[in-house]
Amino acid sequence: MNTIKITLLAFKKNTFTFILVIAQLAVLFLAENYMVSALVEREMQFSPFKPVFNENTAFVYDSEYVKNAAMLGIDSKASREMLLCEIKDEYKIYDVMSFTNGEYTVYSVSDDIYASLALPLAFGNYGSAVGSFGTPAGEKEIFFPDGTDLKLETSGALTASTYIPTMMSLSSQDMTAGDFYYTSVNERNIILTNRSSIGGYEQHFRLSSGFLIEFKSDTARNFEALKGVALTVPTTEIAENTNKALKKDLLKFIPLVGTVLIIVIIGIICISIIIFKESERRNAVLWICGYSRAGIIGVQTVGIALMTALSVIISLATYGLLKISGNEMVIGINLTFENFIVTFITCMLLSAISSVVPALKCRKVSPAEYIRRAL
Amino acid sequence: MIELKNITKIYNSKKQYCFQALNGISFAVNDGDFCAIIGKSGSGKSTLLHIIGMLDTFSSGEYFFDKTDVSKLNERTVSKIRARSIGFVKQDFALIDEYSVLDNVMIPLYPIRSAEKKKKALSAIEKLGILKLANKYVSQLSGGEKQRVAIARAIVNEPSIILADEPTGSLDSKTAADIMSVFKRLNDEGKTVIIVTHDMGVANQCERIIEISDGEIVSQ
Structure with a gap:
């Protein structure tokens, strides 16, 4: 004292x-x-993606524009079909979620709302990072468990230069996998994978409103549809590329x-x-x-x-x-x-x-x- | 009782420019003595006082403090003896300006509990007649008042010995006389007082004078 x-x-x-x-x-x-x-941060931002990198992972880019005045939860087949029919250019898919009972929800927002949801891109070179996922477009059909088809445009093949980008000055503690993609572009990336490949990260992706589409019943068909673009680069190579980028x-x-x-x-x-x-x-x-x-x-x-x-x-x-x-x-x-x-x-x-x-x-x-x- | 036998002090003894400050100093100071050590500037009187006060070591000789051989004590024990048995008063008061009078006087009481500490400190301050200054900052005091605070601090632990290094050196003659009367009173109360001074007027008020020159005692 x-x-x-x-x-x-x-x-x-x-x-x-x-x-x-x-x-x-x-x-x-x-x-x-x-x-x-x-x-x-360098390790933190990479680690959530490590388990996702496996042979069942595909990265696709959506080009389906869904008309909706605000976020919508669609739980009946009729309204879903109606909604999909009314897709207009000024709206973008915000989220697509599937549920264990076979239902799924599509969220869509206007460009303005979408812009406000995106994290500010104050630092870093996200543009080039996103570019590394490949851009050649190609329309692919995604088959949902209830038989509904949603046409998605793939981002193209994963290239040899694909890596998880570093995000200088972005708080990785608050960053989720969803954020990672929000920051990318005005156009959206979607992670497509099956439940087993997501493992413990499922909740993480859901909470982050990540673009997770779960293949429950048509896995084989979906991967067949995507294999040409999604499985061209071994995931170990993506991990290696990411490590190189980190170094x-x-x-x-x-x-x-x-x-x-x-x-x-x-x-x-x-x-x-x-x-x-x-x-x-x-x-x-x-x-x-x-x-x-x-x-x-x-x-x-x-x-x-x-x-x-x-x-x-x-x-x-x-x-x-x-x-x-x-x-x-x-x-x-x-x-x-x-x-x-x-x-x-x-x-x-x-x-x-x-x-x-x-x-x-x-x-x-x-x-x-x-x-x-x-x- | 203090007993010094053939004490020498050499500064930088292992270097080329060594300097012998004390040479064969021997004397004893009994309990209750009122003693002055006089000498010119550089004669070694302050060094001698520091050795007596265990603030400095000696190069050779023997020093007994209450029959204890000081050279055999470790630093911790020496600190304890200094804190308990020796009070120091310096020419420049050695007070901390940003502390209040009370805080300054309480410094040596660090092992004691807070309430008792304050009581003891106020008692020492009262003894020096500066109770009304207790809460003032040292920087607000006159030279004489500062020296009284320094003396209060020196006696707060109720030491048996008070060592004063030129205690009146910075004071005018009237204030110096006041301070000397304080030392006299403390000596009357049974404390051993040793004052280093070059002022014969101050030394003459003491019961005993030890004169040193060039590190040696020339008279006592």
């Missing part, structure tokens, strides 16, 4: 310096979390990672020295008053720990504010477990260095000499 009080009183002495140091620390934590987020992207990212790391290390050392210099007179007085060398270093460490805690709170609050205002993607930070661990390690490092710096400084100096210099 006493050491905390001494620290708080020291803050009072040089309020401006300490505010500056705390702000610097907060920025440092944000920068560091950004770095970790960006690294972790390439990571290489571009290394200078930023390196710079942040250097800033973190220099920042920690500078902060430790600044705080120590600011505290020299106080430390001398503590020595006069009977504190031991270890006690003084302890006070120093508590001071740093307190400032670190304040900085973490500020950086979390900053993140929180950005999240509330919906701008967290601007800095691209996710509060993941990895971020927590890295921040925790940095805090420990900061405390350790802040103890080592005064310890080195005090090591060979007698209290008298220290007091003489400080007072």
